[in-house]
Amino acid sequence: NAGVTQTPKFQVLKTGQSMTLQCAQDMNHNSMYWYRQDPGMGLRLIYYSASEGTTDKGEVPNGYNVSRLNKREFSLRLESAAPSQTSVYFCASRSLRQGQNTEAFFGQGTRLTVV
């Protein structure tokens, strides 16, 4: 049981390049999330998918797009990377249990540097 798996773990991009961060979970969770974490700051929500087939913007969606490919996979795409997108990106997943909120499980992160 791998939990939440993110690829790649590290990436360096040049300004203007594009890339897709991949995330997969094997816990049969309905909801998936993408966060970014900058030094000295908490996690800020970029996009989330409450269930397969739906996606919604979080606090900082500008410059990103997402795809909920199926129940397991949720990808984050940077179409034209900017230095301001240098950050550590975390994917997470969770499900309601008997209609109640539960904890989110996180991947190990993707450290992205845009030069």
Place this chain on the structure above:
Amino acid sequence: GESVGLHLPTLSVQEGDNSIINCAYSNSASDYFIWYKQESGKGPQFIIDIRSNMDKRQGQRVTVLLNKTVKHLSLQIAATQPGDSAVYFCAENGDSNYKLTFGKGTLLTVNP
């Protein structure tokens, strides 16, 4: 709007002491709260959660207290160990069943 903040950005304690990490939240609609631990280079790990119909919940060496009157959450770690050194985040669900909003975190350092 939704916001979760911490009173203390850093906390340094001696091994064996008890630690208390505080968190303030502003969304009175929040009914679910989580504490996470994040070690360097890793993703956040779940520690303990609490629902708004409770004031206190205990785990192994950890206790979470919720004061809805003043919108305050705390994490108590008993007999703090060097392995407890990490950044601790509180998170709340706000008025959504799907979103979690995180505070900025407190760095806990345990001195041997």
